[in-house]
Amino acid sequence: MVVTASPTSAARWRVRALLEQLRRPESLAVLMGALVFLPMLGASGLWDPWETHYAEVARRIVVDGDWITPRWQGELFFSKPILNFWLMAASFHLFGISAWAARLPFALIGILGVFLAFRFVSRILDARRGLWAAFALCTTPFYFFISRQAITDITFCVFVMGSLASFALVALKPDTPRREALYIYVFAGLAALAKTPIGLAIPAAVALVYLLLTGEWSVLRRLRLPIGILLFFLIAAPWYVSVLALHGRKFSDEFFMHHNLQRAFTGVHGERGTFEYFIQQAGYGFFPWVGLLPLMLGRVLGRLGRREDAEALRLEVRSPEAQALRLELFLLIWFGVTFTVFTLIVTKFHHYVFPALPPLAILAGICLASEDGPGWRVLGPLGILPLLMVGNDIVSSDAHLANLYTYAYERPLPGEIYPRLTLALVAGLFGLCLLLWRFLRTRLLRAAMALLAAASALTLAWYYQPALGHTMSQQDVFDTYRRLARPGERLYQYQMNWRGEVFYSNDKIVKIGDEAGFRSIFTKPERAFMIAVRESLGPLDRSMRQATGRHVHVLEGSGLRYVLLSNQIGPGETDHNPLTRHLLSEIPALAHPVRAELVDPAQAAGGAQIAFLGYELRPEVPSTGDELEVTLYFQCLRRVDKSWQIFIHIDGFGHEFHRINGDHYPVEGLLTTDQWMPGDIVRDRVRLKVPIEFTAKSYTLYLGFYIGETRMRVLPGFPQDGSDRIRAGTFAMD
Structure with a gap:
C-alpha cells in the first residue's frame, strides 16, 4: 500500500522549510534590506528632475523598441550609460509604467548590496559580524534613501562594492574558490555600464593601495588578471562599441568629453565646494552611526601601532585577530581612496560621496559586534562629539537629509512633515549609549543602538521620504x-x-x-x-x-x-x-491702523509706491516661547519694478540684542512687490517664534522693505526711526 502525505501535512512541511530558510543568516540579511527598501516604494510619484528624466528615457525604450540608443524627447541622450535604463524598461515592460516599477530594480540592487556586505564579512570573519555589517549598511541614510530612488548611484555603488568585496575575499582568504576572482571583473563591468567607464578604476585603486600598505603581492597571482580583464570588456564594451559605431563623435563628445572628463576636471554644473563639503554630506548620510567613528578609527589605528599586529600583517598571519585587522584596514582604505577620488572631481553634488559610505557602514557593524577589551571602551564616549555636530545640524534643518539625493538644493521643503522629534530622540539616546559604552558594553546596549538606528531608518524611509515626494513630484x-x-x-x-x-x-x-x-x-x-x-x-x-x-x-x-x-x-x-486670500477688495477695519508711505530711492521723483496701512497681532499679548502671528497690510500706489523683501524688527529694551527678526518675501514669495498692481490691497502674514529667554515686557514693531543693503525710503511725515524703518507700534509681552 502506498502512503501519501495529506495536503495539510505537505503544507506544514513547506511552511517549516520556508521558516528554516528564513532563519539562515543570508536570508535574514536579505529580509533586513527588503524591510527598509520595499515598503511604500511607490507611495509618491517620481521626483524631478533625475527620476523623471531617467524614467522617460526608459519609457522611450519600451515605446520605440530601441534598446541600444537612449533618447529624450526625440533627441539622443548620452548623459549616462545604458544599464539603468535597461533595468527600468524591463520593469515597465513587466509591471507597467509607474513610480513603483521605476524604483523596483534599484531597491532590489540595494538589497543585493546588503547581501554582498553580509557575504564577504561573514566569510572572512563570521555570520554574526556579517549580519551586523548588513544591518548597519541598510540603516545608513545615504544607502536607504538612494536605494529607494530610480537614479544611477545605487547601481554603480553596489557593483563597485561587489567588485571590492570579491577582491577582499581573494586577498584575505587564500582558500577562496578561484571563480571568486572573476566576480571582481563581472561587477566592475556592470559598474561601467551603470554610470561611468571608471567602474574598474576605483576597485583597482583600492586594491593597489591595499597591496602597497600590506605588501601582500602574492595576491596578484590569485586575481586571474588576463581572463578577468577580458571578462570586464566582454561585459562593458559591447554597448559602448555599438553606440560608438552608430553615433560616432556625437556619442564620444557628449558622453566621454562632456559628462565624464569635463564633469571631473573642469565642472559642468552643481556645487564646487571645498574639502569639507563631502565631509559634511558624509556625516549627514551616516547618521547615527557617525557616533562610532572614534571607536572605528581607534580600533584599527591603535592595533596597527602595536608591533605584533603590524608584524602579523606583514608576515600574512591568518589568525582570526589578524584577519579582522586586515579586513578593517581594507575597509578604511576603501573609504579613503573612494572619498579622495570624488573629492578631487570638480563637479560636486551631495550624493557624489555616496560610494565612499558603504565601507564605513560595514566597519560600523563590525565594530558594534566585536567584543573589545576595556582599553577600547574609552573611545566610545568620544563619539558624542561627531554625533552632536551632525545631530544638531539635521535636527535644526530638514534640508541636510532631503538634499542628500535631490537636485536644486534651494527648493522649499514642507517642514511640517519632518520627523524632527524622532531624530532628536535618536541622537540623544544614541549619545547616551555611547556614554555608557565605557561602563556597560553589554548585549542590551548594542541592541538599544540597533533599535535606535532602525527607528530612524524606518521613520525616514517609510514616512518622510514618501511624504516629501508630494513636493518633489508632479x-x-x-x-x-x-x-x-x-x-x-x-x-x-x-x-x-x-x-x-x-x-x-x-x-x-x-x-x-x-x-x-x-x-x-x-x-x-x-x-x-x-x-x-x-x-x-x-x-x-x-x-x-x-x-x-x-x-x-x-x-x-x-x-x-x-x-x-x-x-x-x-x-x-x-x-x-492662495492669492485670493491675500489680495483684498477693500481696506479692512484694523486693530492697529498705521499709515506710512514708501518709495524706491531710485524712483523717488514719482512719489510714493507703497502705503503701509496697519497690522494685527495674534495673540495680542504674546508670552515668551509663543508663536506670534504678525499680519501686515499694504496698498500699491504706483508700479514697483523690483522684488523687495519685507524686514520685521521686533525690538525689546530698544536695541537689537533683544530683536525678533522676520525677513521674508511678501505672501510667502508668491506675490512679490514687482507683481503688485496699482490699487492692490495686500495682506501679508508671517509667523515668528518668541525666544524663551527674552525678558522685556514691552516691544516695538519696526518694518520696511529692502534689497541687499538698500532700504525703501519712508517718506517724511510718517512714523519712522530715521533709518527708513516704519515705527508701527508698541505692544506688551507676558
Missing part, C-alpha cells in the same frame, strides 16, 4: 488634471524644464514660454489647464487679472513646488489659489 497635479479634464481640454506647461512634465504627459505636453502665450490660451472661452512652478503663480495671476479682471484658478497646489491652473472652475471643484 504626479499629484497630473492625477488632478486627469480626474477633472474632459475630452479635448488640453494641458500646457509654463516655462518648466523639470522633466516630470514630459514623463507624466508621455511627451505630449505643450510648452508656453511667456505671459503673452499664457493670456492667449487662458482668455479663450474653452477650458484649459496649465502646470507651473509655484513661483510663477504671482506673475500669471497678475497677467490674468490684467486681461480679464479675474484671478487664475488653482485646482491643485497642495505641494510646495507645482500648481495646476485653469481659466475655469467646474461644478464641485475648489479653487486653491
Whole structure:
C-alpha cells in the first residue's frame, strides 16, 4: 500500500522549510534590506528632475523598441550609460509604467548590496559580524534613501562594492574558490555600464593601495588578471562599441568629453565646494552611526601601532585577530581612496560621496559586534562629539537629509512633515549609549543602538521620504488634471524644464514660454489647464487679472513646488489659489491702523509706491516661547519694478540684542512687490517664534522693505526711526 502525505501535512512541511530558510543568516540579511527598501516604494510619484528624466528615457525604450540608443524627447541622450535604463524598461515592460516599477530594480540592487556586505564579512570573519555589517549598511541614510530612488548611484555603488568585496575575499582568504576572482571583473563591468567607464578604476585603486600598505603581492597571482580583464570588456564594451559605431563623435563628445572628463576636471554644473563639503554630506548620510567613528578609527589605528599586529600583517598571519585587522584596514582604505577620488572631481553634488559610505557602514557593524577589551571602551564616549555636530545640524534643518539625493538644493521643503522629534530622540539616546559604552558594553546596549538606528531608518524611509515626494513630484497635479479634464481640454506647461512634465504627459505636453502665450490660451472661452512652478503663480495671476479682471484658478497646489491652473472652475471643484486670500477688495477695519508711505530711492521723483496701512497681532499679548502671528497690510500706489523683501524688527529694551527678526518675501514669495498692481490691497502674514529667554515686557514693531543693503525710503511725515524703518507700534509681552 502506498502512503501519501495529506495536503495539510505537505503544507506544514513547506511552511517549516520556508521558516528554516528564513532563519539562515543570508536570508535574514536579505529580509533586513527588503524591510527598509520595499515598503511604500511607490507611495509618491517620481521626483524631478533625475527620476523623471531617467524614467522617460526608459519609457522611450519600451515605446520605440530601441534598446541600444537612449533618447529624450526625440533627441539622443548620452548623459549616462545604458544599464539603468535597461533595468527600468524591463520593469515597465513587466509591471507597467509607474513610480513603483521605476524604483523596483534599484531597491532590489540595494538589497543585493546588503547581501554582498553580509557575504564577504561573514566569510572572512563570521555570520554574526556579517549580519551586523548588513544591518548597519541598510540603516545608513545615504544607502536607504538612494536605494529607494530610480537614479544611477545605487547601481554603480553596489557593483563597485561587489567588485571590492570579491577582491577582499581573494586577498584575505587564500582558500577562496578561484571563480571568486572573476566576480571582481563581472561587477566592475556592470559598474561601467551603470554610470561611468571608471567602474574598474576605483576597485583597482583600492586594491593597489591595499597591496602597497600590506605588501601582500602574492595576491596578484590569485586575481586571474588576463581572463578577468577580458571578462570586464566582454561585459562593458559591447554597448559602448555599438553606440560608438552608430553615433560616432556625437556619442564620444557628449558622453566621454562632456559628462565624464569635463564633469571631473573642469565642472559642468552643481556645487564646487571645498574639502569639507563631502565631509559634511558624509556625516549627514551616516547618521547615527557617525557616533562610532572614534571607536572605528581607534580600533584599527591603535592595533596597527602595536608591533605584533603590524608584524602579523606583514608576515600574512591568518589568525582570526589578524584577519579582522586586515579586513578593517581594507575597509578604511576603501573609504579613503573612494572619498579622495570624488573629492578631487570638480563637479560636486551631495550624493557624489555616496560610494565612499558603504565601507564605513560595514566597519560600523563590525565594530558594534566585536567584543573589545576595556582599553577600547574609552573611545566610545568620544563619539558624542561627531554625533552632536551632525545631530544638531539635521535636527535644526530638514534640508541636510532631503538634499542628500535631490537636485536644486534651494527648493522649499514642507517642514511640517519632518520627523524632527524622532531624530532628536535618536541622537540623544544614541549619545547616551555611547556614554555608557565605557561602563556597560553589554548585549542590551548594542541592541538599544540597533533599535535606535532602525527607528530612524524606518521613520525616514517609510514616512518622510514618501511624504516629501508630494513636493518633489508632479504626479499629484497630473492625477488632478486627469480626474477633472474632459475630452479635448488640453494641458500646457509654463516655462518648466523639470522633466516630470514630459514623463507624466508621455511627451505630449505643450510648452508656453511667456505671459503673452499664457493670456492667449487662458482668455479663450474653452477650458484649459496649465502646470507651473509655484513661483510663477504671482506673475500669471497678475497677467490674468490684467486681461480679464479675474484671478487664475488653482485646482491643485497642495505641494510646495507645482500648481495646476485653469481659466475655469467646474461644478464641485475648489479653487486653491492662495492669492485670493491675500489680495483684498477693500481696506479692512484694523486693530492697529498705521499709515506710512514708501518709495524706491531710485524712483523717488514719482512719489510714493507703497502705503503701509496697519497690522494685527495674534495673540495680542504674546508670552515668551509663543508663536506670534504678525499680519501686515499694504496698498500699491504706483508700479514697483523690483522684488523687495519685507524686514520685521521686533525690538525689546530698544536695541537689537533683544530683536525678533522676520525677513521674508511678501505672501510667502508668491506675490512679490514687482507683481503688485496699482490699487492692490495686500495682506501679508508671517509667523515668528518668541525666544524663551527674552525678558522685556514691552516691544516695538519696526518694518520696511529692502534689497541687499538698500532700504525703501519712508517718506517724511510718517512714523519712522530715521533709518527708513516704519515705527508701527508698541505692544506688551507676558
